[in-house]
Amino acid sequence: MRPVGLRKDLAEEWTRLAPALLSSVGAGLPSAEHSSMLNWMDASYFQHGFKLGKAVSGALARSYHSEIVDRLKSMGYAARAGDLSLRLAREFGFCYGVDRAVQYAYETREQFPTRRIFLSGEIIHNPDVNQRIQQMGIVRLAEAADPALRYRDVEREDVVLVPAFGLTVDEIEFLKAQGCVLVDTTCGSVLNVWKNVRQFARDGYTAVIHGKYFHEETRATASQALTHPNGRYLCVGNRQHAEIVCGFVRGQVDVNAVRRTFEPAMSPGFDPTRDLERVGLANQTTMLMSESVEIQAMLLAAFRDRYGEAELQNRFRAFDTICSATQDRQDAVQALLDQGGLDLMIVIGGYNSSNTQALTALSEGRLPTFHISTAECIGAEGIRHRPVGALDEVTTSAWLPRRPLTVGLTAGASTPNIVVGEVIERLLALFGRRLDDPRSP
Numbered sequence: 001m002r003p004v005g006l007r008k009d010l011a012e013e014w015t016r017l018a019p020a021l022l023s024s025v026g027a028g029l030p031s032a033e034h035s036s037m038l039n040w041m042d043a044s045y046f047q048h049g050f051k052l053g054k055a056v057s058g059a060l061a062r063s064y065h066s067e068i069v070d071r072l073k074s075m076g077y078a079a080r081a082g083d084l085s086l087r088l089a090r091e092f093g094f095c096y097g098v099d100r101a102v103q104y105a106y107e108t109r110e111q112f113p114t115r116r117i118f119l120s121g122e123i124i125h126n127p128d129v130n131q132r133i134q135q136m137g138i139v140r141l142a143e144a145a146d147p148a149l150r151y152r153d154v155e156r157e158d159v160v161l162v163p164a165f166g167l168t169v170d171e172i173e174f175l176k177a178q179g180c181v182l183v184d185t186t187c188g189s190v191l192n193v194w195k196n197v198r199q200f201a202r203d204g205y206t207a208v209i210h211g212k213y214f215h216e217e218t219r220a221t222a223s224q225a226l227t228h229p230n231g232r233y234l235c236v237g238n239r240q241h242a243e244i245v246c247g248f249v250r251g252q253v254d255v256n257a258v259r260r261t262f263e264p265a266m267s268p269g270f271d272p273t274r275d276l277e278r279v280g281l282a283n284q285t286t287m288l289m290s291e292s293v294e295i296q297a298m299l300l301a302a303f304r305d306r307y308g309e310a311e312l313q314n315r316f317r318a319f320d321t322i323c324s325a326t327q328d329r330q331d332a333v334q335a336l337l338d339q340g341g342l343d344l345m346i347v348i349g350g351y352n353s354s355n356t357q358a359l360t361a362l363s364e365g366r367l368p369t370f371h372i373s374t375a376e377c378i379g380a381e382g383i384r385h386r387p388v389g390a391l392d393e394v395t396t397s398a399w400l401p402r403r404p405l406t407v408g409l410t411a412g413a414s415t416p417n418i419v420v421g422e423v424i425e426r427l428l429a430l431f432g433r434r435l436d437d438p439r440s441p
C-alpha cells in the first residue's frame with residue numbers, strides 16, 4: 001500500500017496523513033471517482049501485508065523453524081533410535097492461514113517500528129507464538145463484549161492487528177470509526193464461511209453454525225448473519241446440540257428446551273418456531289470433519305421427516321466450510337492410525353486450539369493419546385496433558401507403557417515446527433538417544 005520507494009519513517013507518516021490528504025484532494029471530483037480514489041489510497045486498512053517478507057524471513061526462521069523436524073521429514077516421516085520409534089503425520093503444524101497471519105504480525109512491527117501495536121486477543125491459539133509476538137512489543141487486548149471497553153486504550157495513531165480467526169462486525173466497525181491503522185490477518189478460509197453465512201441471511205435462511213460459540217472465529221462468523229435485516233444464527237457445538245434441534249424440527253422438543261440449551265449461542269430475539277423453518281448449515285473451519293458430516297446428515301433427515309423430500313431444497317442448505325488445512329491434518333492422523341503399530345499418540349498444540357482438539361478426538365478412542373502444549377509437559381515420571389472435553393490439564397504417570405515403544409506425533413495448525421522439534425528432542429532424551437545417533441538403526 002505504501003508508495004514504492006518511500007522510506008519507512010516517511011511511509012508511516014504517509015499512512016497517518018493519507019486519508020485526510022486524499023479526502024481534500026479528491027473533494028472536487030464527482031462522488032464515484034472521489035470515493036474510488038479514497039478506496040484505492042485507503043492507507044488505514046491492510047489485508048495483504050507490506051511486502052516485507054524478505055525483511056522478516058530471518059526472524060521467522062529463527063523463531064519457528066526446526067532442523068530436527070526437517071530431518072525427520074527427510075527420513076520419510078519415521079525414524080528409530082534405539083527402543084524409540086517415531087512416526088510423524090504427513091501433514092501437521094502451521095497451515096497457510098497461520099503462516100500468513102504470523103508473517104503479517106512481524107511485517108507490521110517492521111513497517112511501524114515506532115507506533116504502538118495492539119493485538120485483539122491471540123494472533124493464533126499457540127502460547128509459544130503469542131509469547132514471541134508479545135516480546136516484539138505488541139500488546140494483547142483482553143476480551144470484552146463491548147468494543148468500547150476492549151479498545152479503550154487504542155488511539156488514532158495506533159495499529160491494531162486482527163487475528164487469523166477474524167473479529168466481529170461490531171469490533172471492525174468500531175475500529176474503523178476510531179481511525180487507527182488496521183492490519184487484518186483474517187484467513188481466507190474464514191472469509192469463505194462468512195460469505196456463505198451472509199448468503200443464508202440474504203436468502204432468508206437461519207445460519208446454523210457447527211462451531212464452539214466461545215471461539216473467536218464462531219462469534220465473528222455469527223455476527224455476519226446479522227449484517228442483513230432478519231438475519232439469524234444458532235451455534236450448534238456438538239452432536240447433542242444437533243439432536244435437540246432435530247427434535248424441535250420434528251415436534252418432539254419444546255421451544256423452552258431449545259432456548260435453555262442454546263442461550264447465549266443464538267441471535268438476539270431468536271424464535272425457534274419462526275427461525276428453524278429454513279436453515280443453512282456452515283462450520284467453524286477447524287471442527288472435526290466426521291462430526292460435521294454427522295450433524296449435516298441428522299439435520300437433513302429431520303427436515304425431510306418434517307417437510308418431505310419435495311420441500312427439502314427450500315428448507316435446508318449446507319456448505320462444508322471446514323478448511324482444507326484442517327481436513328489434511330485430520331486425514332493424515334487417520335492414515336497414521338490406520339497404518340497401525342503405534343503404542344501412543346502425542347498431539348502438540350495450544351489447549352484452546354480447536355483444530356488440535358479435533359486431532360486429539362480422532363486419536364483418543366483408538367489408543368492412548370496425549371494433547372500437550374509444549375515439550376515441558378513431557379517427563380519420565382509423567383506427562384501433563386489435556387484430554388478432550390476436560391477444562392484443566394491432568395498428569396498421567398507411567399505413561400510409557402513398554403520398550404520398544406512406537407510414538408505417533410502430530411501438531412495442530414497453529415503449532416510451529418520449533419515446538420514439534422522440542423518435543424522430539426525431549427522424547428529422544430528420555431531414551432538417551434539422538435536422531436542422528438550412529439547406534440540408531
Ligand code: SF4
Pocket residue numbers: 095096097098164187188189190285286323324325326355413
Ligand atoms: S486452520 Fe484453516 S481457517 Fe484456520 S487459519 Fe489455518 S487455514 Fe485458515
